[in-house]
Amino acid sequence: MSDADVIVVGAGPAGSCAAIAAARAGRRVILIERGPFPGSKNMYGGVVYPRILDELVPRWWETAPIQRWVVRRSTMVLSETGALTVDYRSNAWGEPPYNGATAYRPDFDEWLSRQAVAAGAQLVTSTTVTGLLRDASGRINGVRTDRPDGDLSASMVIACDGVNSFLAKEAGLYTATDPANFTLGVKETLALPKHVIDERFGVRDDQGVDIEILGGTSGVNGGGFVYTNLDTIALGAVLKLPKLAAQKKRPEEIIATLKAHPAIAPLIEGAEVKEYSAHVIPEAGYSMMPTMVTDGMVVAGDAAALCLAAGIWLEGVNFAMASGMYAGEVAAAAVARNDVSAKSLTAYTDKLNATFVLRDHKKLRKVPGLVLSDRVQQKYPAFVTSVVERVFRVDNPQPKPGLRRIVREERKRAGIKLSQLIRDGWTGLRGFG
Amino acid sequence: MTVVACLKWVTPRADDDDRFAGISAADQSALEFALQSAQPGEDVVAVCAGPVGAERALRDAVACGVTRAVRIDLDPRASSSAVASAIASVVTEARLVWCGDYSLDRGTGSMPGFLAARLGIGQALGLIDVTIAHDAMTVVRRLDGARREIVRVSGPAVLSVEGSTARLRRASLRGVLAADTATIDVVTGPSSVVDTVDEKPFRPRARALAAPAGASALDRVRSLTDAGSVTARSETVVLDPPAAAARIVSTLREWGYLG
Amino acid sequence: MTSIARDTSWPEISFEERIGTAEFRIHERAHIVVDGDTCRGCSTRECVVACPANLFVPTSDGGILFNYENCFECGTCYMVCNKEGAISWSYPEGGFGIVFHRT
Numbered sequence: 135m136s137d138a139d140v141i142v143v144g145a146g147p148a149g150s151c152a153a154i155a156a157a158r159a160g161r162r163v164i165l166i167e168r169g170p171f172p173g174s175k176n177m178y179g180g181v182v183y184p185r186i187l188d189e190l191v192p193r194w195w196e197t198a199p200i201q202r203w204v205v206r207r208s209t210m211v212l213s214e215t216g217a218l219t220v221d222y223r224s225n226a227w228g229e230p231p232y233n234g235a236t237a238y239r240p241d242f243d244e245w246l247s248r249q250a251v252a253a254g255a256q257l258v259t260s261t262t263v264t265g266l267l268r269d270a271s272g273r274i275n276g277v278r279t280d281r282p283d284g285d286l287s288a289s290m291v292i293a294c295d296g297v298n299s300f301l302a303k304e305a306g307l308y309t310a311t312d313p314a315n316f317t318l319g320v321k322e323t324l325a326l327p328k329h330v331i332d333e334r335f336g337v338r339d340d341q342g343v344d345i346e347i348l349g350g351t352s353g354v355n356g357g358g359f360v361y362t363n364l365d366t367i368a369l370g371a372v373l374k375l376p377k378l379a380a381q382k383k384r385p386e387e388i389i390a391t392l393k394a395h396p397a398i399a400p401l402i403e404g405a406e407v408k409e410y411s412a413h414v415i416p417e418a419g420y421s422m423m424p425t426m427v428t429d430g431m432v433v434a435g436d437a438a439a440l441c442l443a444a445g446i447w448l449e450g451v452n453f454a455m456a457s458g459m460y461a462g463e464v465a466a467a468a469v470a471r472n473d474v475s476a477k478s479l480t481a482y483t484d485k486l487n488a489t490f491v492l493r494d495h496k497k498l499r500k501v502p503g504l505v506l507s508d509r510v511q512q513k514y515p516a517f518v519t520s521v522v523e524r525v526f527r528v529d530n531p532q533p534k535p536g537l538r539r540i541v542r543e544e545r546k547r548a549g550i551k552l553s554q555l556i557r558d559g560w561t562g563l564r565g566f567g
Numbered sequence: 568m569t570v571v572a573c574l575k576w577v578t579p580r581a582d583d584d585d586r587f588a589g590i591s592a593a594d595q596s597a598l599e600f601a602l603q604s605a606q607p608g609e610d611v612v613a614v615c616a617g618p619v620g621a622e623r624a625l626r627d628a629v630a631c632g633v634t635r636a637v638r639i640d641l642d643p644r645a646s647s648s649a650v651a652s653a654i655a656s657v658v659t660e661a662r663l664v665w666c667g668d669y670s671l672d673r674g675t676g677s678m679p680g681f682l683a684a685r686l687g688i689g690q691a692l693g694l695i696d697v698t699i700a701h702d703a704m705t706v707v708r709r710l711d712g713a714r715r716e717i718v719r720v721s722g723p724a725v726l727s728v729e730g731s732t733a734r735l736r737r738a739s740l741r742g743v744l745a746a747d748t749a750t751i752d753v754v755t756g757p758s759s760v761v762d763t764v765d766e767k768p769f770r771p772r773a774r775a776l777a778a779p780a781g782a783s784a785l786d787r788v789r790s791l792t793d794a795g796s797v798t799a800r801s802e803t804v805v806l807d808p809p810a811a812a813a814r815i816v817s818t819l820r821e822w823g824y825l826g
Numbered sequence: 827m828t829s830i831a832r833d834t835s836w837p838e839i840s841f842e843e844r845i846g847t848a849e850f851r852i853h854e855r856a857h858i859v860v861d862g863d864t865c866r867g868c869s870t871r872e873c874v875v876a877c878p879a880n881l882f883v884p885t886s887d888g889g890i891l892f893n894y895e896n897c898f899e900c901g902t903c904y905m906v907c908n909k910e911g912a913i914s915w916s917y918p919e920g921g922f923g924i925v926f927h928r929t
Contacts, residue, residue: 136743164744168920170851172584176929238928244586246834258743260921282920283739298901300916313905320878323928341829366928379872384880390838410844411929412878412898415906580927587927639919737919775848 136287138164139469139516140462141277142255142261142294143301145172145247147182147451148458149294149434153250153257154190155462156292160468163255164286165247168262168281173243175296177321177413180361180368181234181344182242182451188231189404190459191249195232198375201363202342203227204234206335209446210397211356212350216519217397219345228341236342236361236368238263242451260501263295266304266431273429274305290474291431292461294454297414297438305425307433313375315418316358317443321370321386324405328365336403337364347449348505349515350387352382355506359448360401369393372415373441374506375529385412400492417443417506419498426486427479434461442494444501446566453491460485500565505563509554517548569610570660572601573654573682574628575670576621592730593667597734600663600726602632604699610634614657616641616650622751630738630746641756647673651681653756661686663720666727668693679727689724697732710732713824841880853922856894857915858903865890866910872906873913875920898924 140156142149145167153165155509169175181204187194205228208221228235251257267276267285276287297316302308307430326334335343347358355374359366372456378385392398396446416422416439426432434440436455443447464482468474486492506509545555578588590598597816598613605611615621616639625636658664664686669676669782676692683690686785698709699806703721709750710716720726740748779787806814819825829863866888873882873890879898883891897918917923 169918169923169926170589174586174925175923177926240586240926240929256744256747258740258747261740261743262920264916264918279740281737281740286740291628295885300573311905315886316901316905317875318878318900318902363928368929375876375902375906379870381878384875386841386844386879386880407839407844407847409847409926409928411848411926412900412902414900414902539888587925 136275136289137208138162138256138286138288138531140164140292140465141166141286141288142292142462143277144168144294144296144437145250145434146243146294146296146454147246148437148440148454148461149292150243150246150250151190151455151458152253152292152294152434152465153247154253155459156466157250157254157462158190159180159463159466159470161466163250164288165250165255166261166263166277166286167247167256167257167259168468168533170260171244172240172242172247172257172259173240176239177319177338177411178239178450179319179321179359179370179448180236181371181448182237183234183449184455185231185551186452186456186459190455191246195230197245198235198246199237200340201236201238202337203229203232204236204328204344204361205337206343207234208343208366209347210345210347211515211518212347212395212397213516214518215396217373217395218396218519218522218532224339225442229244231359232474234344236363238363246455255342263301266291266301268430270285272429274428276408277301289430289469290465290479292465293431293437294435294458294461295437297436297439297441298414300437301431302424302433302437303336305428305431307426307428312422313379315416315422315439316373316375317372317415317417318378318385319370319372319415320389321368321410322389322407323363323367323409324366324367324369324402326402326405326488327406329366330404331362331365332503337362337463339361340364343558345464346446347392348445348510349496350392351511352381352391353512354378354388355508356509357505358392358398360398366408366520367405369402374417375414385408395474415443416441417502419443419502420492420495421503423425426483427476429476430474432461432465432479434458440491440495444498445505447494453494456489456491459498460489460491461516475484498565500561501553503566504558504561505560509550509558513548513550516545517550520544520547568606568660569612569658570601570605571658571661571664572598572611572613572628572633573664573666573678574598574613574615574621574624575667575672576615576617576624577671578620578658579671583787585618585623588620590615590624591667591671593669593728595735596728596730596733597665597667597726598628598631599735600697600699600728601630601663602736603733604665604704606701606799608660613638614639616645616653616756619742625751626746626749627738630742630748631736631811632738632742634742634750636749637752637754639754639756645756647675647678648681649757651678651685653686654682656819657754658686661688662723664725665686666725666728668727676727679725683725686723686725689722690726691720691722691724692727693720694728695732697728718749728779845879848896848898849925849927850896851922851925852895853919855919857918857923858892858894858897859914860890860892861912861914862889864909868909868912870908872908873903876902876906878902891894894918 262280263410265278307454342362345360434457440453611633613633664678698705709717779790781787
């Protein structure tokens, strides 16, 4: 008899949800985490949308370790000195059933793993999976860990081992690793007293703010973010790997420049760096996704590149939790009918295709490329901010110039062809449509 | 007879968050020596006086191979003497009791001495090297002034070791899986063991020094720092390497730094 | 009267201080190994710029000095490196390496 029905590798949001779903279905589940506790290796931009947990953890908001509920969402376009912000506020998001929340991943992931343990999964920490085991037919039927006597057998494996996804690569589910598909996220956790954060961001109690930034990343394609936690601010930059390497600017220098921007500096003035962190993000979305299933294994979460970086939408944890949950359900059913072949496991891909997990990704598949394109990154922030700057500048006794003239002049000044602008606008409209 | 490893659960963060807590490198060395020094058929017991969270350290110890794990439910502010009493009350027929040399939080290193007194057995504390043989062990103690003491331990004793003396073995995967459901014995420690309730961070007591004597400022500084006084000795000699080495050794011996 | 401009800048912390804010549980075995010979022949040095922990340091003899201790385990270095086999990348032993607190 094998050691378990299902081995889940990685106790992040995908792995824990997979373990909850499979254990609830009556399967023997072992959940393996390489960190000393779940979440200890995990870092992200800072906002989680836990609606998908309604199924797995009813009334999750009562126990989840949330920092603040996001009631203000801002999208900021930064030029060298200017800033254009679109800001939406809804205090209703700060009340049940809630929308987005800021949370520390070492807190949130550890909490979620406890739900998996409560569901009956066995959690093993401080154990790194180093490879896959296969039976004579080549079907995956276990994992090798870095502990003595460390082979573990199972009917099947769910790989939730994160963005580097060595298991998916070993199983041949990725064709190649193209650095252009990845961004580096670097972040500072900045400490300020709670009342100072409340005042600067215009919130109260456990209300929070999520600011996404286009521009301000020192010419390296990517973006920035500022999120409020209870008594810290998460500030960071997301940087396209090949551009970062080519621009000869170090990540911490890019953060320093972002922090010094006139629109950002007052928000974080006097804050102390409590923690510096970094993580890679599978940014390219649908175009970089691996084959999701093989004989004896399915892939979920970041390991399956299920991270949505589509400009105004930056989501990952929800895709991880959903894909993990579906993987757990499908695995449990496959084990029950004693068929874990790739064909049997395509139920997982079907489920992803039928739900927001892949529907969002497919619908927005052109957006990550557009958002990270050189034009959007290098030219549009300056163009947009200078248009707005001129629209609102009162230059009496000069009469107000027409909006069309401003747009034409600023477009030319920014070096953007009309045809390109129309094409990008069309791609954007269709992409977001 | 049993071999005992005493582990202290230390929470480094001010918020006492158990996720970041654990046992020190010295305690890990102690656990490794406990496992190595047990004779066939002998029980190896891991003891920890601490909160419920500390059971994780005990499960890790079970995964590494200890045969019994005991948690003494004790106020974390209990004094070394109270901890020693509590441990002595659960340790019976101990042949060897291994401890870390001092804990990471308070760091007085006094608990092992109290424990030896309570158990009425020998002690060899502050060990930097341990050689385990079947009948007796040879251990090396670190003394003041870079001196060393080599001790042969044959009878029952409390031994405290530095963190660099041994690397704790990595628990096997089977061991880890089994430890998840292992029984942790919980003993309620004495309730009133907190001598002083003091929530301030621990600081060593200040030592009163006599005002420096001397006519000039330079003399007073010298008397404070020992610079140039008889206790700070130096000598410059020019010799070929073998003679220089011999001279260094003989001088160190003359000055009392070598035994 | 002298007017004092309000200083909205703040002292940037040194890189050592910055990396010192993260907890690393260091194992004695290096989990990433860099092939010095391959690096000596590399002129682009993507890793030196991109590694967020600044672990790749060029040496005066044209090589790369690599420290594994303060690694975030992100994967940036092997992804940006275009020299086949220059960086052998794996995770540290379970329980060791970066431990995030408030990320």
